[in-house]
Amino acid sequence: MxxxxxxxxxxxxxxxxxxxxxxxxxxxxxxxxxxxxxxxxxxxxxxxxxxxxxxxxxxxxxxxxxxxxxxxxxxxxxxxxxxxxxxxxxxxxxxxxxxxxxxxxxxxxxxxxxxxxxxxxxxxxxxxxxxxxxxxxxxxxxxxxxxxxSHTELPLALPYPKHPLLKEVVTFLEKKMADNLHIKAVATNFDISDRTLSRLFQRELNMTFIQYYTQLRMLTALKLLLDSGLSIHEVAIQVGYTSLPTFSNTFNKIIGVRPTEYVKNKKLLL
Structure with missing residues (x-):
């Protein structure tokens, strides 16, 4: 069929x-x-x-x-x-x-x-x-x-940008995730002020730049841990974290479990 x-x-x-x-x-x-x-x-x-x-x-x-x-x-x-x-x-x-x-x-x-x-x-x-x-x-x-x-809602979602410039910014963040970008560097790359970019995120997505960027990195890490075969340390580097404890704490805050626990239970979860 x-x-x-x-x-x-x-x-x-x-x-x-x-x-x-x-x-x-x-x-x-x-x-x-x-x-x-x-x-x-x-x-x-x-x-x-x-x-x-x-x-x-x-x-x-x-x-x-x-x-x-x-x-x-x-x-x-x-x-x-x-x-x-x-x-x-x-x-x-x-x-x-x-x-x-x-x-x-x-x-x-x-x-x-x-x-x-x-x-x-x-x-x-x-x-x-x-x-x-x-x-x-x-x-x-x-x-x-x-x-x-189901008492715990997990923020495993990202809003779609509709503003043309913000679409370009989000694509840029996805491609440069390993670089651990800051809002000033991103704003400079698009020849706007960081204040303007900050307002754009808040107005269009109802999120701050750092909230969006952090969720993007953790959701990408989640996918890499599940599908790529990379180690936790390699995944952390892929999404721009040089400190493994910082990556683990952030992952736990967003996803609800630590990456070590997620990887440990991976076969059971599949």
Whole structure:
């Protein structure tokens, strides 16, 4: 079966074919899944690599042992780090009991209990209807329990710059990450004042230069630790850190675990 036809059929027809059903889908991703939306909210957990998910406003980095919640009607595309990444999806209709938790795109770490529940869903595929009372009750409980198991929102996302100059600046930062750039040096390179550049970041992205740059470096480090085979020290240098303790502390602050712990558990996470 042609992969694109399969993806289109799956996303545009199967998920929303029955408004009251909970739809379950486990599959190898293969290629990029182009921009689309659903009438149902989506729980997405992946294995075998990192996934990049793009909405109209932000680019999200979904690493192993984390899940992303995507509310209904949010336009998004999905980009796997490699073709063998496995998606584990549950699509839920809106329930009267839904809280504000379900209205935001967010990434959360997955604890052992949620891992067990995710693996339990592996026996399901396709629609689960309300008439299937036992199965539907378990699937619905999966959604209802998410806020109780997801207290820590992780800032694994970067906003898209729309300003032409800021787009160039961000591209420059991505290419020169190993140089540990400061705002004055970046501003000088683009022949503007650092004050002007600072205001541009704050106005356009609602973040300071250092907030954006730090998150960019840590998200890049996360991908390198997962996919590149580089050592922690080599990754630190790649993203501009000469001090390993400083890199480790910053990684822990942004990602929620230290790089040593992440690498130690890497095989389990995949």
């Amino acid at each position: 042609d992969n694109k036809r399969y993806v289109d059929k799956y996303y545009l027809t199967d998920v929303d074919a029955f408004p009251d059903s909970i739809y379950c889908h486990h599959a190898m991703m293969g290629e990029v899944i182009q921009e689309h939306s659903h009438q149902k909210g989506q729980f997405l957990y992946t294995e075998g690599g990192m996934v990049f998910l793009r909405t109209r406003e932000k680019s999200y980095y979904l690493p192993a042992r984390h899940y992303i919640w995507i509310p209904p009607e949010v336009e998004h595309s999905i980009h796997p780090s490699n073709p063998e990444v496995i998606m584990r999806n549950l699509y839920f209709p809106v329930f009267d009991t839904d809280t504000d938790f379900y209205n935001k795109v967010n990434i959360y770490p997955v604890n052992d209990l949620l891992i067990e529940l995710i693996m339990f869903t592996n026996r399901w595929n396709g629609n689960i209807f309300p008439s299937e009372e036992a199965k539907f009750a378990i699937a619905k409980a999966f959604k209802l329990i998410l806020p109780e198991l």
